[in-house]
Amino acid sequence: MDWYTTVFEVIDMRSFSNLWYWIMLAILWSTVTHWVLGVPWDMVHRARRHGGQLEADLHTLVMIYARRMVHIADVAGFALVWFASAILSALAVIGFWHGVEFAQAVFLMLFPLAIVMLLSFRVARRVLDAGESGEALYRRLGRHRLVVRMIGMVSIFVTAMWGMYQNLAVGPLGG
Template sequence: MDWYSTVFEVIDMRSFSNLWFWIVLAVVWSSASHWVLGVPFDMVARARRNGGQAEQDLEDLVRINTNRLLFIVDEAGLWLTALGSAFLTGLALTGFVYDVEMAQALFLLGFPLTLVGLLSIVSSRRIQNGEGEGEALWRRLRIHRTLVQFIGMASIFCTALWGMYQNLSAHVLGG
């Protein structure tokens, strides 16, 4: 067996039967639900529990991150939307019309993350429009995190179903 065959046997290029894909999926959603608008969620709990400097640090960090996100959206939002839509459309067509499993996997990873991005924009606007301090900020960040976790659970569920279907059709059905 040559080196090339050994590498591709160890690193199975079929996405849904590859352990690395599932590890990446878990890490992506774990990170997305931990980092709420660029702020680690344990910082929110600490600010709520301790108040004072921890609360001020949280408010400052959220203000910085939301201002940065909204500046990017205001300056380049149209271009980012167009490029992101074109990229996701290309992945969807390549994956589901031409049956390229890697494109399917990337689409199932990327599309829900765009929903999280849109949710981040909405949350940032609400924070900037008056929910940027104290209880209102904690509530907004908690709601944002809960919605991200819901999107993540739905994404993992759909990806697992599609991955099982792909693995069954490839191995059992001989597709």
């Protein structure tokens, strides 16, 4: 048995039939929906409920992350879009054209995340431009979180449907 065969026996490249893939997908979307513009959602909730110093801290933290995201978009936005497009295109071609399940699985994780990142950059710019605070900031963060959660639900649904199709149509031996 050679090295290549041993590695691929240990690391199952049939992602959709692998429990670890589904655990990682759940952790990924749980984490993405918990952190809104770099701020944990429980902090937003507590600041809205109690106000005072918690609200001031939240506003400061949101502004720090929003300025950071806008700076990154302004300085490296083109390069980031180019690089992400190249990676996603390569994954799509390798996964769906050439039938590599691992690339399909990674694409189905990263493509929705790219959409979430674009939306996050947009929301960060809007927060900075409007100088939002208080209830307006809570509404903006809440709407953004809702959109991210909906993207996550659609992503998990599409991934589950594609994974079931792969497992039923391709079968355990790859064809």
